[in-house]
Amino acid sequence: MKMGIFGTGIVGRTLAQKLASLGHDVVIGTRDPKATLARTEGDAYGSPPFAKWHADNAKVKLVTMPEAARHAELGWNALLGQAAVEALRSAGEDALAGKILVDATNPLDFSKGMPPSLFVSNTDSLGEQIQRALPRTKVVKALNTMAAPLMVDAKLLADGQHSTFVSGDDADAKRTVASFLREAFGHTDVIDLGDISTARGTEMYLPLWVRLWGVTKTPMFSIRVVR
Amino acid sequence: MKMGIFGTGIVGRTLAQKLASLGHDVVIGTRDPKATLARTEGDAYGSPPFAKWHADNAKVKLVTMPEAARHAELGWNALLGQAAVEALRSAGEDALAGKILVDATNPLDFSKGMPPSLFVSNTDSLGEQIQRALPRTKVVKALNTMAAPLMVDAKLLADGQHSTFVSGDDADAKRTVASFLREAFGHTDVIDLGDISTARGTEMYLPLWVRLWGVTKTPMFSIRVVR
Numbered sequence: 007m008k009m010g011i012f013g014t015g016i017v018g019r020t021l022a023q024k025l026a027s028l029g030h031d032v033v034i035g036t037r038d039p040k041a042t043l044a045r046t047e048g049d050a051y052g053s054p055p056f057a058k059w060h061a062d063n064a065k066v067k068l069v070t071m072p073e074a075a076r077h078a079e080l081g082w083n084a085l086l087g088q089a090a091v092e093a094l095r096s097a098g099e100d101a102l103a104g105k106i107l108v109d110a111t112n113p114l115d116f117s118k119g120m121p122p123s124l125f126v127s128n129t130d131s132l133g134e135q136i137q138r139a140l141p142r143t144k145v146v147k148a149l150n151t152m153a154a155p156l157m158v159d160a161k162l163l164a165d166g167q168h169s170t171f172v173s174g175d176d177a178d179a180k181r182t183v184a185s186f187l188r189e190a191f192g193h194t195d196v197i198d199l200g201d202i203s204t205a206r207g208t209e210m211y212l213p214l215w216v217r218l219w220g221v222t223k224t225p226m227f228s229i230r231v232v233r
Numbered sequence: 234m235k236m237g238i239f240g241t242g243i244v245g246r247t248l249a250q251k252l253a254s255l256g257h258d259v260v261i262g263t264r265d266p267k268a269t270l271a272r273t274e275g276d277a278y279g280s281p282p283f284a285k286w287h288a289d290n291a292k293v294k295l296v297t298m299p300e301a302a303r304h305a306e307l308g309w310n311a312l313l314g315q316a317a318v319e320a321l322r323s324a325g326e327d328a329l330a331g332k333i334l335v336d337a338t339n340p341l342d343f344s345k346g347m348p349p350s351l352f353v354s355n356t357d358s359l360g361e362q363i364q365r366a367l368p369r370t371k372v373v374k375a376l377n378t379m380a381a382p383l384m385v386d387a388k389l390l391a392d393g394q395h396s397t398f399v400s401g402d403d404a405d406a407k408r409t410v411a412s413f414l415r416e417a418f419g420h421t422d423v424i425d426l427g428d429i430s431t432a433r434g435t436e437m438y439l440p441l442w443v444r445l446w447g448v449t450k451t452p453m454f455s456i457r458v459v460r
Binding site for chain 1: 345350351354355356390391394395396398424425426427431433434435437438439440441442443444445447448449451453454455456457458459460
């Protein structure tokens with residue numbers, strides 16, 4: 007399947023590597039591919055420069071945002087939260103029309119110090135902002151409640167016995183994404199929370215996630231809904 | 234032990250009944266005991282009038298807020314979120330000085346329709362507001378991530394195999410509350426998140442909790458931190 011990933015950070019790379027290893031035709035979209043490849047320093051989160059990662063993952067093509075949008079049969083938003091709406095608009099509303107976009111980002115605001123706060127919450131969410139910016143795209147919020155390695159390989163933790171959430175306005179799109187998460191990424195408990203406004207719930211979980219990380223000292227944890 | 238519970242709703246009643254059944258000397262504080270007892274209608278959440286509950290729980294005395302504060306060796310905040318800070322101030326900063334106050338409330342705002350939003354979040358929390366209002370009290374945020382029956386009897390669900398959180402500035406107070414939750418209420422996994430600002434995390438989990446309730450159709454669920 008033709009996969010278009012938006013964002014060159016750790017989440018985008020992890021998704022790209024996994025999807026390519028499963029045989030999908032994967033591109034990563036970025037604003038300026040030449041600039042991204044020219045960077046020689048890692049990012050603020052300790053990831054190595056993109057070019058270094060790309061040398062080991064040459065099957066994944068780095069392209070512009072509009073090229074990634076046109077390539078995608080299934081889209082994955084792994085941009086930084088604060089850049090996501092504008093960057094996805096630049097990718098092209100028309101090119102993404104009718105397609106599913108899995109939104110794995112969180113509206114983290116690091117400008118007020120650590121731990122981060124959220125730049126949108128409570129009565130709105132980043133998932134809803136993206137859905138409003140791309141009204142003909144089927145946005146499915148998913149995977150934003152866990153660290154990147156667990157997103158693509160849920161069985162790394164407790165044999166996958168933790169929960170994953172999907173939020174979105176299109177029931178078929180959610181079913182498609184939920185099946186993909188189960189079959190490709192090993193998620194055992196995918197919970198459909200409801201329409202895209204339920205993304206407020208999973209995004210607002212992030213402040214608890216961040217504090218739990220402080221306690222566990224590793225991001226390799228998640229939550230299970232016990233019922 | 235002398236227990237002072239603030240709030241006559243379902244959480245206050247559930248705590249009172251359980252603590253009294255364990256042999257503690259329990260009072261419930263309310264603004265105007267006569268008015269509370271005179272009410273003949275249930276509340277908006279389907280609870281019966283207080284007098285009806287009280288007839289079955291006569292060991293629990295209904296008193297004024299200041300009387301409950303003076304009585305308490307251990308305090309429990311089960312007020313409605315929006316009334317909590319002012320009502321606890323009226324109970325008396327001096328009477329609560331040096332004491333532990335377990336804060337089980339959430340800053341739910343029902344004025345903007347359902348599901349509720351939070352009237353404080355992100356860069357502040359109700360737990361912090363209460364700690365600032367009662368600077369000499371040891372506020373420990375706890376139990377606010379689950380329904381009242383699970384607060385006092387964690388083993389009602391999955392033999393207690395779900396997680397409970399404590400947040401507070403006083404390490405001894407948190408240890409005391411954590412032990413109490415384990416020994417009296419059957420909680421098996423009590424996680425100390427850190428100082429009182431970590432209450433932002435558990436309070437901001439509520440929008441996810443509310444949406445999960447919509448999915449499970451019962452409030453008898455909780456989350457386990459899998460690590």
